[in-house]
Amino acid sequence: MTKLSKEQAEDPNFRDHYMRQDGVARAVLLQDQDGNKLQVVLPGNCLLDVQRLMQLTGRQLQAVKPAEVERFLTSKKLDGIPAIPNISGLETIIDTRLTKADAILMDTGKSPHLLKVEADALQSMLSDNAQTLDIASPIEALETTPNKDDSEKNIFQAVTNFTQLRIKRRLEDTLELPPLPETAQKIIKLRVDPNADISDLSAIVETDPSLAAQVVSWASSPYYSAPGKIRSIHDAIVRVLGFDMVLNLALGIALSKTLTIPRTGPYGSPPYWKSAVYAAATMEGLVTAMPRQSRPGFGLAYLSGLLHNFGYLIIAEIFPPHYHQLVNAWESNPHVNQQIIEKHHLGVTRAELASWLMEVWNMPEEVVVALRHQNNPAYRGEHSVYANLMCLTQTLLSQRSIGNMPAEPIDRELLAALQLDENKLIETMENIMNSAEELENIAKSLGGGE
Structure with missing residues (x-):
């Protein structure tokens, strides 16, 4: 023994x-x-x-x-x-x-x-x-992290294998995914407009009543301890969340609502949004914990966390006949990262799909990289800080049974690359878990209150 x-x-x-x-x-x-x-x-x-x-x-x-x-x-x-x-x-x-x-x-x-x-x-x-x-x-044979070109080949092969469609020149035509939503298009244009101000952002968000309600609800959460009642998007931006936060929050919510999330079950809407909210909050906390001179942009880190599992929605959209087979495989292999199982069954992972689609939609390169390399702690290429933070975020949350990854020990080289230490991680995660009730309520509001 x-x-x-x-x-x-x-x-x-x-x-x-x-x-x-x-x-x-x-x-x-x-x-x-x-x-x-x-x-x-x-x-x-x-x-x-x-x-x-x-x-x-x-x-x-x-x-x-x-x-x-x-x-x-x-x-x-x-x-x-x-x-x-x-x-x-x-x-x-x-x-x-x-x-x-x-x-x-x-x-x-x-x-x-x-x-x-x-x-x-x-x-x-x-x-x-x-x-x-x-x-x-x-598992080892499926653990490679592909570069951009390999990802596109994998997606193309997976789509042609599973849909039996004739090969088309443009992959986006083959996938038949919805175009970038109008609200998201306006927000992305606003991001690169040097003259954009609070009134411009408020006007865009207010055109979508559901989105506006969720942003106000988010700002009203005890998580942000805002004094008084939040009465408008303008109020949420000025007094609580700030321009960058609302811009990225609205963008993340708008994108996630372009694809259908299963309503019930362990992979339905409530767990999807719970994972998204906790990941966004953890990314925000880790950026704060980093040395000031090394911090990446708060907004893009937050947006990466909010969208980190977006590829799951794409899989459900592209491969509906095989979705239930994947759920069965995920549940039968709780010790294995779900994206390895996707690689085995589909030939492509949710990370590859999400990063590719973000690129097609002209999303910021930082977000594309964060999603593509979120499972690769050794990635040190351009914008690696976002991918490294996303990788660490998933590890920290998996250790608390949040998300869909099996628990793993923290990668020490990754920690060093981010200039973080154990004490900073402990403090960050204590703050997150102490706010669990508030974060759960935010997730429920995004998931329709289920």
């Missing part, structure tokens, strides 16, 4: 990261159309290919919902799904890679213990109630 140290076992970020290493086996709980549960055991450094598993078994399978998993774990007094075959009498499917290893460490489901199993011992564990199938794909 191998045992993590007390500190390692009690740190969920370390344990989650450790369980994604080579030589470690983890498990996921699935169920078929009749409700029969299935234990699937796979290497921690792989993702489960649910579609392939269904093809090989001839069964419709989906991940057991988190609430039901929690009830199962509670009834068995476990911390996680054990990777030991046939545990609790469940039918088991184990990936072939594990059977070829000399030895593996199995998650026992009881932290901090891992069970070391030699190859011969593993074979003896496999009963008539267990199958060995090739059902996992290595």
